[in-house]
Every structure is written in C-alpha cells, then in structure tokens.
Amino acid sequence: MAVFNDKDIAQLSEHGISLEMAEKQMDCFRNGFPQLDIVAPASTSNGILVLTKDEQEMCLQMWQEYVKEGHEIEKFVPASGAATRMFKDLFAYIDSGVETEPVSLFLSNKEKFAFGPALDGKEGAEAVRGLLYDMHYGSLPKGLLLFHSYRDGARTAAQEQLAEAALTGACKVHFTVSPEHLPFFRHHIADSLPYFEKKYGVRFDVSFSCQHPDTDTLAANPDATPFRTEDGRLLFRPGGHGALISNLNEQQADVVFIKNIDNVVPDRLKKDTVRWKQILGGVLVAEQQRVFARLQAPELSEEERALLMRPIRVCGVVKNTGEPGGGPFMVRDADGRIFGQILESGQIADPQLMKRSTHFNPVDLVCAFRMPDGKNYNLLDFVDPDTGFISHKSSNGKELLALELPGLWNGAMSKWNTLFVQVPGSTFNPVKTVNDLLRIEHQ
Numbered sequence: 001m002a003v004f005n006d007k008d009i010a011q012l013s014e015h016g017i018s019l020e021m022a023e024k025q026m027d028c029f030r031n032g033f034p035q036l037d038i039v040a041p042a043s044t045s046n047g048i049l050v051l052t053k054d055e056q057e058m059c060l061q062m063w064q065e066y067v068k069e070g071h072e073i074e075k076f077v078p079a080s081g082a083a084t085r086m087f088k089d090l091f092a093y094i095d096s097g098v099e100t101e102p103v104s105l106f107l108s109n110k111e112k113f114a115f116g117p118a119l120d121g122k123e124g125a126e127a128v129r130g131l132l133y134d135m136h137y138g139s140l141p142k143g144l145l146l147f148h149s150y151r152d153g154a155r156t157a158a159q160e161q162l163a164e165a166a167l168t169g170a171c172k173v174h175f176t177v178s179p180e181h182l183p184f185f186r187h188h189i190a191d192s193l194p195y196f197e198k199k200y201g202v203r204f205d206v207s208f209s210c211q212h213p214d215t216d217t218l219a220a221n222p223d224a225t226p227f228r229t230e231d232g233r234l235l236f237r238p239g240g241h242g243a244l245i246s247n248l249n250e251q252q253a254d255v256v257f258i259k260n261i262d263n264v265v266p267d268r269l270k271k272d273t274v275r276w277k278q279i280l281g282g283v284l285v286a287e288q289q290r291v292f293a294r295l296q297a298p299e300l301s302e303e304e305r306a307l308l309m310r311p312i313r314v315c316g317v318v319k320n321t322g323e324p325g326g327g328p329f330m331v332r333d334a335d336g337r338i339f340g341q342i343l344e345s346g347q348i349a350d351p352q353l354m355k356r357s358t359h360f361n362p363v364d365l366v367c368a369f370r371m372p373d374g375k376n377y378n379l380l381d382f383v384d385p386d387t388g389f390i391s392h393k394s395s396n397g398k399e400l401l402a403l404e405l406p407g408l409w410n411g412a413m414s415k416w417n418t419l420f421v422q423v424p425g426s427t428f429n430p431v432k433t434v435n436d437l438l439r440i441e442h443q
Contacts, residue, residue: 004226011234016214025217029224029401034386035349039338041357042328047340048317048359048420051279059282060275066255066285067169073281074253075170077161078241078408079143079185079261080178080211086145086434087138090128097125105435113437114146114154141181141261144188147431148266148442157431158185159192160264166200167274168281170257172207176247179210209250215243217403219395227400235395242388242405245412248367249379255281258365258409262431265441272426276316280366283421284314288368291417295372307337311377311416315342315409316364316423326361326410328420329353340418342409346389359420362428365409367416379412387411 004012004022012022042048051059067073084091089102099107110116110127118135119127132138137145143158155163158175165173177185189206197203216236219227227235248256257277265273291308294300317328326344333339342361348354369377387406394400406412429441436442 007232008226008234015216015236016212017216017218022218025403026220026224026226028388028403029220029390032390033388036341036343036347036387037332038343038348038350038353039330039332041353041359042317042330042340042420043358044422047330048328048422049283050422051283056279059279059286061282062285063169063278063282066281071254072172072252073168073170073255073257074172074174074251075161075165075168075257075259076248076251077143077158077173077175077259077261078244079141079158079175080181080238080241080244081141082139082178082181083142083145084138086142086432087132088433090132090434091138093128094125094132099124102433102435103128105438109438112443113434114149140184141177142431143175143177143261144181144184147264147437150266156188157261157264158188159196160266161259161261162189162192162196162204162206163200163267164264164270164273164277165204166196166202167270168257168277170255171202172205172253174207174209174247174251175261176209176211176244182208182210209247211238211243212246215239215246215405217405219393220401220403222399222401224401227395227398230396235400237393237402239403239405241408242410242412244408245379245383245406248408249376252376254368254370255284256367256369257281258363258367260363260430263362263364263429265429266443269426269429269441272424276423276427277364277366280314280316280364280421280423283419284312284366284368287314287417287419288312292372308417309371309377311367311369311379311382311413312419313365313367313413313416314419314421315340316362316427317359317420318362318423318425318428320358320360321425326407327354327357328359328361329357339414340420341414342407342418344389344407344410346391347387347410359422360428361409362423362430363409364423364427382413382415384411384414387414 044050093103122130146154147157148155217239219235221227329343331341389404391402393402
C-alpha cells in the first residue's frame with residue numbers, strides 16, 4: 001500500500017480526491033487491469049449493420065420527423081488539449097535544423113494552407129517559427145486553428161463544427177476545453193456566431209466546460225510508487241478523454257452527437273457527412289422507440305428490464321484502412337452476455353484480434369441517455385472501472401507511469417446498449433498532422 005503523508009493528503013483534498021481513491025489508483029499501477037473477454041472483432045456478419053438504400057431513406061425520414069417534433073438535439077465536441085502533436089515534425093526542424101520530408105512538404109506547399117497568407121514572404125525556419133510562435137499554432141488547441149479556405153475567408157475547426165451542427169439540426173453545441181484555452185474559445189465563438197447564424201438561418205446555443213479536477217489521476221514511478229516533483233509534491237495528470245463522461249453526464253438533451261474536433265470537411269464535402277449523421281440519428285430514434293415500447297410489455301422479466309434500462313449509443317464505423325486507433329469488438333461480460341464495445345489497441349492483448357479487425361472507430365457517435373420518464377440516466381453508473389490502462393510518459397526528463405481512465409467511447413460507455421453501423425470512409429477526415437490539411441478533402 002502506498003504511504004501518503006499529511007501534505008499528500010492535503011494535496012489530494014485540494015483535487016477533490018479521497019485517500020481511498022488515491023490508494024485504488026496506486027493499486028492499479030501495481031496490479032494492472034484485468035483482460036477483457038474478447039469474443040471477436042465486430043464485422044458485417046457479426047454485429048455491424050449495413051443499411052440498404054431503402055433503410056437509409058427510412059432512417060433519414062425518421063430523423064427529420066424527430067427534429068420537426070421539437071426534440072432537443074446537442075452536439076458534444078471534445079476540444080481539449082493543444083495541437084502540439086500536429087506540429088511534431090516542425091518542432092523537430094527548429095531544434096535540429098534538419099529538413100525532413102514532412103518539413104519539405106510543408107514548406108513547399110505553405111501557400112495552400114488556410115493560414116498560408118500569414119506566412120507570405122517567409123521561408124524555411126522563419127516560416128516555421130512564424131507559424132509555431134508568432135501565430136502561436138504550437139500552443140493553441142486544434143479547434144482554434146484555421147483549417148479551410150473560402151472565398152469569404154478561412155474557417156477554424158471549431159467554426160466548421162458549427163456549420164456541420166447547423167446542417168445536422170444540432171444547434172445546441174457543447175465544447176469541452178482546457179481551462180487555459182477557455183477565454184480564447186469563448187471569444188472566438190462569440191465573434192463567429194453572427195455570421196454562421198445568418199448564413200444557415202439558425203440560432204445557436206453554445207456552451208463550454210472543462211475537465212473536472214477530481215478526474216485527474218496520480219502519476220507513478222516505474223516501480224509503482226507515487227511520482228513526486230522536485231519539491232516533493234505528488235504529480236497529478238489529466239485522466240484522458242474518459243474523464244469527460246462527467247461532462248457528458250451534465251448535458252440535457254434528447255439526443256447527443258459526439259465527434260472529435262478535427263474530423264471536419266469544407267462545405268463542398270459536408271453533404272455526405274450530414275446525411276450519415278442524420279441516418280445514424282434515425283437508427284438511434286428507432287432503437288429507442290423499440291426499447292421504450294418493449295419496456296411496457298406485461299411479460300417483461302426483471303432481467304430483461306435491467307438490460308434495456310441503459311443509455312443507448314449508435315456508433316458509425318468505417319472500413320479499416322490502417323489508421324491507428326480503436327475499433328468495434330464483441331466482448332463477453334461477467335454474466336456471459338455478449339455486447340458490442342469500442343476498444344483501443346492497448347486493451348487487446350492478442351495481436352491477431354487486431355489483424356482480424358475489419359472496421360475502425362472514427363468517433364462518430366449518436367447517444368440517447370434519457371429514461372422513459374424523461375429523466376437522465378446517471379452515466380457514471382455505466383462505466384466499467386476495470387477498463388482503464390497504464391501508459392508511459394515523462395516529466396522533466398523523468399520516466400513515469402500515467403493512469404488513463406476508461407476512455408469516453410471505450411470503458412466509460414462499456415455498459416451502454418450499443419449498435420454499430422457501417423458508414424462511408426468519406427465521413428472520416430481527421431487532421432492528425434499539419435500536412436493532413438494538404439489532402440484533397442481539406443483543400
């Protein structure tokens with residue numbers, strides 16, 4: 001058992017973390033997490049729905065009718081964290097002076113980026129420094145970076161999320177952001193709303209939240225003892241995107257779309273994205289209506305009721321093209337029941353399972369977490385705490401172990417009722433490196 005002194009306990013209290021919780025976290029470092037009972041990757045013959053054209057049209061119509069009925073629709077966009085990893089190669093260039101292939105690609109095409117005009121007249125290291133430091137792109141969050149060019153100006157990723165939300169019918173938008181970026185986001189969105197409300201003929205309701213401090217986790221040394229800074233204090237780290245289940249739990253809407261901040265396209269390509277967003281919404285509405293009707297059946301058993309009384313999510317999945325990340329799998333729970341789950345590679349011990357995986361998780365979710373009586377489920381009741389994982393990080397050059405909470409669309413939704421639906425690859429266009437913005441989908 002870890003030994004915490006009085007100063008440690010006071011520090012834990014400042015973070016809203018009990019001594020018992022701190023001990024549990026240290027126990028995770030010592031013992032790890034139990035392996036999941038993974039039955040098989042989900043596929044079109046095992047767990048993934050492939051909708052016919054007629055089914056797509058039916059779902060579209062169902063969604064459009066649902067929106068007309070005045071239901072509250074929200075878009076939830078995780079937008080925390082700086083875009084530092086987008087510019088990894090450019091930072092390395094500044095440090096070493098070595099012009100690698102990604103750097104050459106950036107420099108020879110800098111006029112094609114939406115932010116390109118700001119770099120006019122600058123070449124080589126001067127242009128890179130201008131982007132990373134003068135324009136602060138090396139420290140800003142992705143949501144505030146210019147992604148796409150238009151005749152009437154350039155748009156940031158956050159502005160593209162607003163445009164997509166308007167077209168989907170989800171004009172209530174919630175961004176989760178880092179505390180240090182919150183003032184910038186507020187100002188940027190406030191400046192943007194008049195233009196987008198006029199352009200799309202809508203009124204937005206935009207809100208923000210930050211990750212709760214009590215979802216931070218302790219860092220550990222490689223020997224699973226508490227990691228301490230040079231002044232002897234415990235080190236806390238954000239618990240990963242799984243911490244955002246608390247933020248999601250606070251939302252009030254009939255249906256909530258979840259999508260990563262960087263998976264956006266220009267207007268000329270939005271038609272496909274919006275169509276499939278609405279199709280997924282229709283699948284969700286149909287499933288919720290089926291569940292609510294079944295809950296009224298007089299012959300319903302207590303066991304079936306317990307299985308039905310859960311939040312529902314519909315996950316769009318794309319065919320696997322080698323992108324790093326998680327995918328849909330069928331997993332057996334402790335009671336022997338098999339459920340669909342989104343798993344990350346770190347949760348899968350058998351590499352052969354990953355090789356057999358046919359589909360990828362693009363984080364394209366539609367959720368409903370209201371009960372038949374209209375009240376919200378407590379989403380924290382449906383988290384599987386045993387699905388966290390340990391990652392290797394460093395602080396001031398010292399190696400450490402970091403505890404990642406069950407991911408938002410992984411273990412944090414482990415006990416939700418889940419449907420997988422195949423969606424076209426055209427709906428998945430993430431920006432992981434700055435040069436991804438040179439792809440035709442972003443030009």
